[in-house]
Amino acid sequence: MSNYLSIFLTGLFLKNFVLVMFLGLCAFFGVSKETKPALGMGVTVTAVMTFATPITWALYHHILKPLDLTYLWIMTFILIIATFVEMAEYIIRKTSPGLYRTMGIYLPLVASNCAILGAALLNISWGHTLAESIVFGFSGGLGFSLVMLIMSGIRERMELADVPVSFKGAPLAFIIGGLLSMVFMHYFGVFRI
């Protein structure tokens, strides 16, 4: 049980997908200008990641490995994720149009989000079991949402701040990202026990 807890905390803070592993940065800087879209993106990524990681895991260990085709992992994973995103879009559009209007526009973006492919690849290269990979996918998605929320909150306030002209916009966002990254790496290091 403590194993799952440590994987959960690793995915959430210590190896945070955005700030420590540098995954999903395009979405991180692109969609984090306001809180609401940032939250929508976070929820979508968490959902897709939680469901896509066990599927890719099972595919790798039960189909690619016995057939000795592990070099095809990149192609298989990216197709699975693209299919999954397409399917999620379809299901959401048919079952709840309201949710689709708020979340739908992010779905195509999610397919090319490195965080999801990254989670699938990390599960394989760190040798997680099936249950561990589900926990890791879920916690990684939660960590992504958390950072998106923090970042969008800070950036909403930063719009009004009086900063040097050269730092306006993207440069400032990167500096804030760096400071947040320090917090996540060192402050939450207490969980490393």
Added chain:
Amino acid sequence: MARSCWYEFRKGIWGKHPVFCLLLGLCTTLAVSIRVENAVAMGIATICILSAANTVISLLRKAIPHTVHLPVFLVVIATFVTLVEVFLKGFLPDIHKALGIYLPLIVVNCIVLARAEAHASKHGPLSAFLDGAGMGTGYAIGIVLIAVIRETWGTGMIVIRGVTLLRVGILPAEIMVLPPGGFLVMGLLLALFAFLERRIR
């Protein structure tokens, strides 16, 4: 025609730089730029994949139905990434190990997909190839520049394949080779470029 060919190549390096102007491909840029050696390998890999994938997609652009164009692009890109991965695994295993999951992640590198979508699917093969090569070169210059700053600042020297190229007498700031350093260097560089741009105007 000659001028426009040159423009297709040049715009990725000067004017529409993929990393510093369009803010694309950030994940691999910041993650791999810890060491110059890895950054050079990543840059070369991206140039090859980007120009090859752009050419193939441009040749197939009339055969791909619009509804499934994204999966098709992804498969073409993934093919070239797989080739590069197998090549590096066989010939340069230490680089393959150092790049880790960031090599497969070129598939979802926004630059490759964005160029396929915005340029290769609308232009002929020659123009698409030059665009890919130019954008790839621009990316490689960007990632190596960041890596030079981070490795020098973080360790006080630059080592490529066991040979020390540069040694400066500063107290190394370890934070620069850790994840926060990537964000900070990128932020400072972007601010510097914004400052220079205003100065030139």
